[in-house]
Amino acid sequence: MADNAVPYAREAMLHLRSADPVLARVIDAVGPIEIALRRERFQALSRAIIFQQLAGSAARAIYARFVALYPGRRFPAPRQVLDATLEDLRRVGLSRQKSLYLKDLAAHVDNGTLNFHRFHLMDDEEIIVDLTRVHGVGRWTAEMFLIFNLGRPDVLPVDDLGVRNAARRLYRMRKMPDAKRLRALAERWRPYRSAASWYLWRSADVVLPDGAAAKRSRPARKPRR
Numbered sequence: 001m002a003d004n005a006v007p008y009a010r011e012a013m014l015h016l017r018s019a020d021p022v023l024a025r026v027i028d029a030v031g032p033i034e035i036a037l038r039r040e041r042f043q044a045l046s047r048a049i050i051f052q053q054l055a056g057s058a059a060r061a062i063y064a065r066f067v068a069l070y071p072g073r074r075f076p077a078p079r080q081v082l083d084a085t086l087e088d089l090r091r092v093g094l095s096r097q098k099s100l101y102l103k104d105l106a107a108h109v110d111n112g113t114l115n116f117h118r119f120h121l122m123d124d125e126e127i128i129v130d131l132t133r134v135h136g137v138g139r140w141t142a143e144m145f146l147i148f149n150l151g152r153p154d155v156l157p158v159d160d161l162g163v164r165n166a167a168r169r170l171y172r173m174r175k176m177p178d179a180k181r182l183r184a185l186a187e188r189w190r191p192y193r194s195a196a197s198w199y200l201w202r203s204a205d206v207v208l209p210d211g212a213a214a215k216r217s218r219p220a221r222k223p224r225r
Contacts, residue, residue: 008153009033012195019188022170023199030202033195037151041116042109043075044149049101049136050094058093065092081106101136108134124152147194156193158182166200 013033017024038044050066051059069088070076081102089099108114114134119127124146131142140159146152157163158179167177167185177185189196 005033006035006037006151006153006195008151008192008195009035012153012192015192016189016196016199020196023189023196026170026199026203030199030205033198035148035151035194035198038149040075040149042078042105044145045105045131045134045137045141046075046081046102048141048144049098049105052098052136062093066094068092078106078110082110098136101134104135105137119150124155147197152194154191154193155197156183156186156189157197160197162204163197163200166203170200170203 009032013027017027040047047063050063054062066089067073067075069084069092070080073080086096086099089102090096094102105114109116114130119130122130127146127150128139128142131137131145132139140157143155143157143160146155147157164176164182167173167182168175171185173181186193186196
């Protein structure tokens with residue numbers, strides 16, 4: 001098991017292998033879980049807002065220019081983002097809407113209405129409700145935050161196109177599963193639906209023993225509705 005794997009990795013592999021023969025084949029092909037936890041909080045959500053609906057290279061360039069507004073810091077504090085003018089943020093390539101989203105996030109963190117230190121006392125849905133009060137943070141972004149920043153083991157992103165496509169292919173469905181069908185399928189994966197989702201994303205990277213294969217799949221970025 002990789003040193004940077006989430007703490008539930010071994011138990012999740014054992015459970016998913018025994019609970020679902022389809023995922024067992026994926027696990028054999030992909031190998032151990034390698035969900036590396038990211039310790040960022042404000043930075044991670046800011047980055048998610050900046051990257052929404054942009055190609056990777058353009059998003060990375062804007063993100064780098066945004067960070068460069070604050071020399072000497074790895075990433076700005078919420079108060080610094082609040083102190084920046086909209087013109088400052090627009091100059092680095094951010095749209096007016098995303099600039100306002102970043103300021104709204106910074107305001108929530110600065111005034112304590114979004115308190116990351118409380119999250120260990122909250123369940124997943126409570127955290128999703130808390131995060132999605134911020135303009136520009138939708139449910140998908142909150143779910144990715146739960147999986148990759150908080151290490152929550154039982155998150156099922158039913159709107160993620162990568163997960164849905166992989167489920168349709170691996171379970172030989174005639175059409176794309178809707179949220180209800182995906183939840184029903186995922187009951188057997190509890191309490192490790194985050195790990196199952198990761199294996200679905202990764203399943204497109206390998207050729208499985210029965211020859212099922214697809215091009216590389218990553219978590220699909222879904223804009224806030």
